[in-house]
Amino acid sequence: MSEHLTIPENLLPADGRFGAGPSKVRRGQLDALLAAGTSILGTSHRQAPVKNLVKSVQEGLLDLFKAPEGYQVVMGVGGSTAFWDTASFGLVENKAQHLSFGEFGSKFAKATNTAPFLADSSIITAEPGTRPDPVAEEGVDVYAWPQNETSTGVAAPVKRVAGADEGSLVVVDATSAAGGLDVDVSETDVYYFAPQKNFASDGGLWLALFSPAALERAERVASTGRWVPDFLNLKTAIDNSAKNQTYNTPSLSTLVTLDDQVKWMLSNGGLDWATARTADSASRIYGWAEASSVATPYVVNAQDRSNVIATIDFDESVDAAAISKALRANGVVDTEPYRKLGRNQLRVATFVAIEPDDVTALTNCIDYVLENL
Template identity: 65%
Template sequence: MTELSIPSDLLPADGRFGAGPSKVRVEALDALAATGAHLLGTSHRQSTVRKLVGRVREGLAELFSLPAGYEVVLGNGGSTAFWDVATFSLIRERSQHLSFGEFSAKFGAAAKAAPFLAAPTIVVSDPGTRPDPYAEADVDVYAWPHNETSTGVMAPVRRVDGADADALVLIDATSGAGGLPVDVSETDVYYFAPQKCFGSDGGLWLAIMSPAALERTAEIKESGRWIPAFLDLQTAVDNSRLNQTYNTPALATLFLLAEQTDWLNALGGLPAAVGRTTASSDVLYGWADKSDVATPFVVEPSDRSLVIGTVDFDEHVDAAAVAKV
């Protein structure tokens, strides 16, 4: 095979980018460095850190145009930890999960393993496609990802027609929040981590919670269910209202998250951010649609993610060789 070479003027300035943690803006790193000795090393109960947490919560409330009664809650552990948090503190008896990739399957697996819950319904579809939720009389939580990172499928965020009146909708937005359009009033918990669109490091989870989700959390806490302190969502709610976390957070992560959120709001908020991701993804999918050697992996155009692009190469193309270029 002829050696491939991309002209230098077409190469990205930073070639590390992939589906993992995003690049961090240099301006945000400079701002972090400028804090000197006034931030890092400070107790998370001190006003300096609590003001930072408050800045994060207020910035996210602005970015997502929070409806009345919705709250921004945060805790340590990342989205992986939040699947267990939700299993303990949000599912009353039984849940339904949409599984259409590696990451969307994990929350359902956590619920299935919980000895105090009934067996969940797990609705599966082939990679590159997505299933739809459907109403079940005894389901009190419906859960799926806004964006399946492993396949590049984007799912609509809306309430489930015919679901019980008190059923909650939980959306894993880890790789989509901040880059995909969303009306959070269609959800009860819209949760994510800051290492994707929010240009920070991982290890933190953030959840935009509706009044109904806050009530469910309190209800389960009061029921006497045993919940490990680290995974206790009511504890996270109580601490978040004080602009702090239950245990010590990574302050650099919080600071970079705050900087990115402020930057997104200054751009024009979520509509402007979605405009950027739409323009970028249109370039990728437009090329793949016209190419003789590639096609979009996700066949249905409306399901193609704006933030995670996946492309299939012709069988005669050595994809491993292309990836090395």
């Protein structure tokens, strides 16, 4: 049985967490959480200590992403899933175009496509493991796609859509990309994410960098009288964020660990440093798979391979599920593939908090399991 295989301790990574989210949390973040125990946790989110914490997060993200003048960090409770509905109510005027090439792009597409007050969405699909490109289309006022498809390990370019109608917005889901993949946010109008991936915090919060055009769009849609549930009201989220707060109570521990992670990234060199680190980690596991006789990167086009989520296929002679079980029994966890993809593969996060040397150790552990199962 694979779960009874003992991997030699000298092969094991120092930290065995490789999950696609929630992700590994650094010790420094836990120290920050302890330090906030009597000054932040258990206090009102409407008072200065918490509002200053929110402001620190907002300013740190603007700095990290080198946001252009006029961009604002907006946040709300509920994670990226809540933001899909929030954007459907408050950002799309009439019609959206979506790129759907995995689980998460398809979910936002479904949200706008089933909204009774919007026109049917234009949905461009591609087989899992590949990606499509956006296409300028008359009448589309929002172009949306994930920068990184967490389910498959495919990364997509972030660029404005040539030939799109004047005033159309580019809305990019960066949940597993933000902080780990390079981006020019000026190519987007809304760059949104939740903090449980590269930012090594917890879910349940969405954050977004809004361009002046997106802020104006939200104001205009709100003025139409379209009914919106209070919890999903984008204008309410924007107004509260300008006051360094959320509409309803956020998780303060999430904000503390997020703030510490942003400061850690900035202190080490910002986004350039972070993206070089994830690229290093990703190159180690992709290189290992390319050299293996039984494994191969799932994403065939090397240019589309994500540097923060690596998906590795195994041939029929290998039971990838048995490898995951053996790894988990030895404290190396969350390498299972995305459940709905149904492939004989491992999915490994290479987020910023994960040490590149631990990725190398993981490949050594996989080799040991392959030799001894």
